[in-house]
Amino acid sequence: MTKLLYLPNEAKCLGLAKRPIWLIIQVDFKHVLYSMKHFLRITLCFLTIHSTVFSQQKPIVWNNPIREGLNVYGMKDFYLLPESNSFFLVGTSYKNHSKNVAGLVLYKSNNLKKWEEAGKLIDTKKLSKQSWFYDIFNAPEIHTYNNKYYLIFNGGNSLKNPYKKTGFGIAVSSSATGPYQVLNADKMLFESNHTTLVFDEHKQPFVFFEMDGRFYSVKIDLENGKTFSEPTEFLGPKSLGEKYKYLDAPQFYVKDGKFHLVFSQFYAGYIIKVFHYAADSLHGKYSEVQDPLYTWLEAEADEGIKAQYPTINGFAPPTQVIFSNQVVELQKGKFGLVYHSSEKYSEPALCIDTFDWENDQIKIHNPKSPFQGINLGTTTRFMSTHGYENCLEIKNEKVRVVIEPNLGGRVLIYEIAGKNIMYVDTTQNGWTLEKNGFTQPSAGRFDIGPEAVTPKRNTTWAGAWKPEIIDNKTVRITSKKDSVAGIQMVREFRLEANSTQLSCTQLVKNISNEEISGNHWGRTFAVGGGIALVPKNPKSRYPKGYCIYRPPFNGIDFKPAAEPNVNVKENIIEIKNTPSQPKFVMDNVEGWLAYAAPNDLLFIKKYPIYPNRVYGEVTAATSSIWYYKDTMVEIEPIGPLEVLKPNESFSFTEDWWLTEYDFPGDRNLNIAKIKQIIEVLK
Structure with a gap:
């Protein structure tokens, strides 16, 4: 006969799973000694689990x-x-x-x-x-x-x-x-x-x-x-x-x-x-x-001076x-x-x-x-990596994040078990705008749009940012004032204690004396060669649910011909491999993007969509994918257009998740399974 013992609290304390743990005990009443031996073995196992749970130290913060x-x-x-x-x-x-x-x-x-x-x-x-x-x-x-x-x-x-x-x-x-x-x-x-x-x-x-x-x-x-x-x-x-x-x-x-x-x-x-x-x-x-x-x-x-002294000059x-x-x-x-x-x-x-x-x-x-x-479960610290000092590390038992403030204030590392989802061009290690005049950072970049009409903004896009640690889960970087674009930015990154969830909030402030407009533009370079997924808007203004930018003048193909590496199935736009042209835009209304990478990682972004607001891109797109050969894939949430008077600001948050996922050798994703994973993320 089989008995099930339910141990939910131990499972949660150990962080072994979010679902209950059941211990399966085989009991053969005809063999009492055998059963007693197994009972003792399981009892010892339970005591080990119990001891491990209660020997964990409590957080101390000061x-x-x-x-x-x-x-x-x-x-x-x-x-x-x-x-x-x-x-x-x-x-x-x-x-x-x-x-x-x-x-x-x-x-x-x-x-x-x-x-x-x-x-x-x-x-x-x-x-x-x-x-x-x-x-x-x-x-x-x-x-x-x-x-x-x-x-x-x-x-x-x-x-x-x-x-x-x-x-x-x-x-x-x-x-x-x-x-x-x-x-x-x-x-x-x-x-x-x-x-x-x-x-x-x-x-x-x-x-x-x-x-x-x-x-x-x-x-x-x-x-x-x-x-x-x-x-x-x-x-x-x-x-x-x-x-x-x-x-x-x-x-x-x-x-x-x-x-x-x-x-x-x-x-x-x-x-x-x-x-x-x-x-x-x-x-x-x-x-x-x-x-x-x-x-x-x-x-x-x-x-x-902190203390009270009997005379004005009581403290020397x-x-x-x-x-x-x-x-x-x-x-x-x-x-x-x-x-x-x-x-x-x-x-x-x-x-x-x-x-x-x-x-x-x-x-x-x-x-x-x-x-x-x-x-603390989640910890923060300053560190040096990739030729850069004063980087900010946030990590827990599941994931590690490194924010690099010297070249544009970007996410340089977002990894599980040493596998980084970010595309990092290591030939550029240590390069900066100030030292090298370099303006093309890799990895997890953030920006503002609309594309092609927003003023040049090298100070915020590629300049040095001020890093600071807020608490054991949160770090913040602040840009210099960009007098050309009339803006200053603050980016805050928060990693949850028992999850891979990384919240990335960008705040944009108008420091000019004039009214300006702009929108959030996430521009994350992930490792190349994977499969990108974007939910298709059932009421899309685009006949295929997406548009493709085509040379020589970035003409917008609003009704692109079918091609072998781009599919629409189960209401998901799937870019399976290198497409005919890199840049795709979509009027996504579900507010998520997913990317299965060949290093066996699944990268997911969630962000808010505002159907009743104006989006400033020429296509009014809410998301974009830029798939460049097998080198890198840019995953781009786009926010609504914001109009700021002097000293006003707006903020926008992307929530990221990362999980291990076996990349299919035949490049045929189980889309239904991935949608289930996305649905439970909050």
């Missing part, structure tokens, strides 16, 4: 800079310690000079966005005013070692020694929240600044720190709060040579046995660069792994301009760079940028961007 619950007078030199499902945070705190010093405060959060005080690790009220550490606790860190928590800090006493350099201190506790006992309460171990603790390849603890623009290291007896020797120079002018600039804020991360060092260097004119070096051993030869992770300029500094902008950058695994396989915002003019605040490891390189998703998050 916006930089992070201030909620933290010291309103500013913090810097952050160190973050993930602990179970929480995060602990310490850092250098700026003081409210109208109040007594609080000591070293620990903060806690469950989501990296909202923080609360979790206690004082060192309470000034319990210290003697003669102590070598009293009111200065700079660049603290908390580490675990042999089942205990060790707090390191750069301490000082501004009352007793107002101009003395800070010194290194160690404290220990059995809990992250304390209480902590300072192991060297009688004296500092050595003068220090920006200390960090790291364990070498033999699990021996070392402290690294900055002093006067150089890095030093020293082996320490962590458990007894002592050093084994005097500090020695680790990096400086001799080791770095011509690459040396003022060094600060060393931080280490050990990955697969390799030691990664992230640090800052200060250049004249308030320019800070964050570098990434690596070595095979802690004290081995370090080499630069990649270009600087960040470059900070004075123009990026926040000039807005600090002079420090170096940023500390901690590499931390926020959750399993999810990494972040923890740093503080610019502090030249205002209070510094916590920032966390997520990143991925690519071999030994750190690839930051959204560098210096407000939106950040992990476990």
Whole structure:
């Protein structure tokens, strides 16, 4: 007898299918032991599914800079310690000079966005005013070692020694929240600044720190709060040579046995660069792994004071301009760079940028961007590809999209499992209008019409666009102002979390002093040699449902003769292979276009049709296909004519889908099946 077990929730959580999953169990009541064995096997399988579902991490989203619950007078030199499902945070705190010093405060959060005080690790009220550490606790860190928590800090006493350099201190506790006992309460171990603790390849603890623009290291007896020797120079002018600039804020991360060092260097004119070096051993030869992770300029500094002060000039902008950058695994396989915002003019605040490891390189998703998050299903990041920088990647488990802003603001990649539906001319990699005078981009282009009568518009068609990340699903690019065409454009791309659906919205604004008109014109180049499908308008104004543009003067053939590679069947216009002429136009009213590509992909576009509005093309077409040999096929939704007064704008959205589809060797598509696929897309 056959039994069916229905497991809809598990199926949805795993994203295995949109339809229910049924487990088929064969039960032979004559063979009880056999049935019990299969029952146990299925039970274990179900438990595995159940465990997988509920072990998935929840999304965590935040916006930089992070201030909620933290010291309103500013913090810097952050160190973050993930602990179970929480995060602990310490850092250098700026003081409210109208109040007594609080000591070293620990903060806690469950989501990296909202923080609360979790206690004082060192309470000034319990210290003697003669102590070598009293009111200065700079660049603290908390580490675990042999089942205990060790707090390191750069301490000082501004009352007793107002101009003395800070010194290194160690404290220990059995809990992250304390209480902590300072192991060297009688004296500092050595003068220090920006200390960090790291364990070498033999699990021996070392402290690294900055002093006067150089890095030093020293082996320490962590458990007894002592050093084994005097500090020695680790990096400086001799080791770095011509690459040396003022060094600060060393931080280490050990990955697969390799030691990664992230640090800052200060250049004249308030320019800070964050570098990434690596070595095979802690004290081995370090080499630069990649270009600087960040470059900070004075123009990026926040000039807005955030806290309330007792006097108008109660906040004196600090002079420090170096940023500390901690590499931390926020959750399993999810990494972040923890740093503080610019502090030249205002209070510094916590920032966390997520990143991925690519071999030994750190690839930051959204560098210096407000939106950040992990476990998002869909992710966004900046990247470089095809000779272009500052490209925008959006991806989920199903599909990957890359928006290229340097040459016309186009979709460069829309792919499943490495198979790209976009036609990309790789001989043009890195070409731009500004550098090469190039005006013919490939791949997923967008434009405005009507064709042949709209003013020249190279600035928007082929110029550079400003890229930005909006959230984990959405990116935006903005064109420069095109004074010739009198327009400026914004394009926004949004990828759904559990789908290949990509929404592409183009906004066109009239920046001229005159009334202008135009329409949306999608001009996507897909890989060539496939089969294009367009629904035939049952009330078409064209006798065949389509027109063909013919040379020598682009004459419009409104009643073209039959040809072998163009069919109309099941109310679908099908261009099966290279036609007699490339350009077709249709008065499509269903609002979709489909293209089956020879790399086993089915590309679908949906867009709105407005039957009662004017369409500006000479044929009043709502869609077009340009089939150029076996090289490329242009898939073109056309929007209605828009009339804009100065400062008015219009927008138009194309929704794209991509799915794997076995391309038929005989080029005979199952059109009924494709129509079923299209009908369920919303």
